[in-house]
Amino acid sequence: MLRVLLLCSQGMSTGMLCDRIAAAAKEDNFELEIWAASEIKAREHVGNADFILLGPQVRYLKGRIQEMAGDKPVEVIDMMAYGLMDGKKVYADLKKAMGAQ
Numbered sequence: 001m002l003r004v005l006l007l008c009s010q011g012m013s014t015g016m017l018c019d020r021i022a023a024a025a026k027e028d029n030f031e032l033e034i035w036a037a038s039e040i041k042a043r044e045h046v047g048n049a050d051f052i053l054l055g056p057q058v059r060y061l062k063g064r065i066q067e068m069a070g071d072k073p074v075e076v077i078d079m080m081a082y083g084l085m086d087g088k089k090v091y092a093d094l095k096k097a098m099g100a101q
Contacts, residue, residue, distance in 0.1 A: 001031040003048060004094065006077075007039050007065065008055030020087020021094070028091070043068060051075075053094065056082050073097060 004021075008014045014036035025032035037045045039058045046052065046068045054062060056079040066074045075097050081089035 003050045004034040005049035006036045006053045021091050024088045024091035
């Protein structure tokens with residue numbers, strides 16, 4: 001099971017995106033646990049995740065989050081996919097990024 005943390009500025013609307021990413025993973029028979037949190041709560045959640053996704057509005061925090069995450073991958077969600085709440089695209093990008101690890 002892959003545990004994915006999605007960080008954004010508020011952690012609210014990203015809940016819907018998490019649901020769509022989880023649905024795409026389920027269609028692919030891939031075990032995934034995903035949850036959203038605000039960037040302010042990052043330190044509380046990073047330790048529980050295997051992979052961290054950042055909403056495009058907090059991309060400027062990538063370096064700081066990567067320091068917190070250590071060797072865990074941190075990636076920024078594609079802005080268009082985020083805006084369209086395209087869980088399938090975000091899931092595909094996540095799988096691609098995992099293959100690059």
